[in-house]
Amino acid sequence: MDAHGRLIDYLRISVTDRCDERCLYCMPEGYRGWERRPDPLSREEILRVVRVAAELGFRKFRLTGGEPLVRRDVPELVRAMKALPGVRRVGLSTNGTRLAALARPLREAGLGTVNISLDALSPEGYRRITGGRVERVLEGIAAAVEAGFERVKLNTVLLAGVNEEEIWPLIRFAARHDLPLRLIELMPVSPAEQLDDTNFLSAAAVMERLRRREALIPVSDARLGYGPAKYYRLAETGALVGFIGAMTNHHFCDTCNRVRLTADGKVRPCLGNHGELDLRAMLRAGAKDADVAAVLREALAQKPPRHEFCGAYAPARPMTAIGG
Ligand code: SAM
Numbered sequence: 001m002d003a004h005g006r007l008i009d010y011l012r013i014s015v016t017d018r019c020d021e022r023c024l025y026c027m028p029e030g031y032r033g034w035e036r037r038p039d040p041l042s043r044e045e046i047l048r049v050v051r052v053a054a055e056l057g058f059r060k061f062r063l064t065g066g067e068p069l070v071r072r073d074v075p076e077l078v079r080a081m082k083a084l085p086g087v088r089r090v091g092l093s094t095n096g097t098r099l100a101a102l103a104r105p106l107r108e109a110g111l112g113t114v115n116i117s118l119d120a121l122s123p124e125g126y127r128r129i130t131g132g133r134v135e136r137v138l139e140g141i142a143a144a145v146e147a148g149f150e151r152v153k154l155n156t157v158l159l160a161g162v163n164e165e166e167i168w169p170l171i172r173f174a175a176r177h178d179l180p181l182r183l184i185e186l187m188p189v190s191p192a193e194q195l196d197d198t199n200f201l202s203a204a205a206v207m208e209r210l211r212r213r214e215a216l217i218p219v220s221d222a223r224l225g226y227g228p229a230k231y232y233r234l235a236e237t238g239a240l241v242g243f244i245g246a247m248t249n250h251h252f253c254d255t256c257n258r259v260r261l262t263a264d265g266k267v268r269p270c271l272g273n274h275g276e277l278d279l280r281a282m283l284r285a286g287a288k289d290a291d292v293a294a295v296l297r298e299a300l301a302q303k304p305p306r307h308e309f310c311g312a313y314a315p316a317r318p319m320t321a322i323g324g
Contacts, residue, residue: 001300003185005106006303007057008303009057009060010062010259011050012259012260013049013050013063015064015065015069015074015262016063016066017065017066018067019067020064020065020067020132021131021231022130023157025157025190025194025195025199028132040264041261045265046139046261047084048126048137049261049279049292050084050267051084051289052293052296054084054087059086059087059253060088060089060091061081061089061270062092062093063078063091063092065263067097068092068094068096069092069099069102075105076109077105078090078109079110081110084256089113089150090111090112091112094284095130095132095135095137096117096118097136097140099114099143099144103144103146105225107147107149110207112151113151113153114144114151115147115154115182116137116140116152116154117154117232118141118155118156118157120163122166125165125166129163130291139166144316150198152179153182154174154179154182155184156181156182156185157186158201159186159195160198162199164201167183167206168213171210172237172278174241175238175239175240180241180267182238183203183206183241183242183243185200185244185246186247186303187272189309202324203245203248203249204245210234211222214236215234215235215236217234218230218231218279218283219231228244228246228255228256229244230242246307246309247309247310252307253305256303259303265279265283267299269299269300269304270300272306272307272309292309
């Protein structure tokens with residue numbers, strides 16, 4: 001439990017800060033804010049943190065980045081994580097570009113759930129936002145469905161003036177493939193100059209637009225994993241749509257259940273707060289398991305009651321370095 005009575009049993013692990021796409025709101029083209037020399041935690045170091053975290057009571061783990069699948073050892077990492085006592089579920093957040101080849105090996109390694117980013121369906125819209133090719137991602141989604149994961153979800157960041165026209169096609173796509181779609185409010189987590197406040201589109205505004213088309217039926221018991229989305233079933237399309245109102249929902253942090261491990265080995269109690277605790281230096285200076293456990297406990301003690309996104313929060317490092 002953290003100091004605010006929340007059960008924290010979910011660790012999101014960024015395995016790399018590198019990515020093979022250049023999303024407008026995350027790590028736009030020309031981004032130069034890398035660590036000078038990439039020095040992510042090794043597989044052994046990650047496994048050590050996971051083992052100690054599981055001993056403390058963490059049960060759910062998610063690999064993210066950057067784009068986790070640019071790192072080659074993810075299937076081995078998943079397999080080794082799943083073999084650790086206490087590790088109940090390992091999930092992955094990915095842009096899907098490499099899933100066509102990797103979905104099956106990941107499933108065989110024991111990966112349970114996959115969240116795939118999809119901000120547009122049209123090739124031009126997708127290219128404009130990410131710099132990449134939507135066809136590769138659609139192949140990746142098909143491969144993930146085929147591989148038989150416990151759950152595959154789609155994630156779309158809401159961008160006023162950028163992908164508003166894509167939302168309805170995305171909902172129909174999600175319904176057709178029976179995949180939950182989560183619509184995420186843009187958070188100020190990246191030094192992206194391509195976007196500003198005028199690009200913010202609230203979850204409430206989108207709900208209102210959808211309601212004009214068809215009824216939204218609240219699905220209160222479907223937590224569908226461990227995320228913060230509120231889900232609705234669209235009465236006619238049948239789509240299951242989750243809204244992640246990080247910026248506008250005042251109760252957003254009340255059910256927070258997670259801390260993060262950054263690619264460079266910092267434990268981050270809250271995405272929307274600058275506080276971090278350095279594990280990498282400790283791990284490399286011969287720390288004992290008890291020292292690693294103490295840092296994780298301290299992260300829980302330092303976890304703030306809510307994020308600071310709505311104040312004058314400016315990210316010290318981009319989402320890609322922290323792990324989305
Ligand atoms: N590359 C992987 C992916 O695409 O899912 C994992 C990392 S990515 C940072 C994780 C999620 O964070 C993606 O769904 C992405 O769209 C979202 N994200 C990145 N920057 C964001 C921002 N400024 N506001 C809201 N969501 C953001």
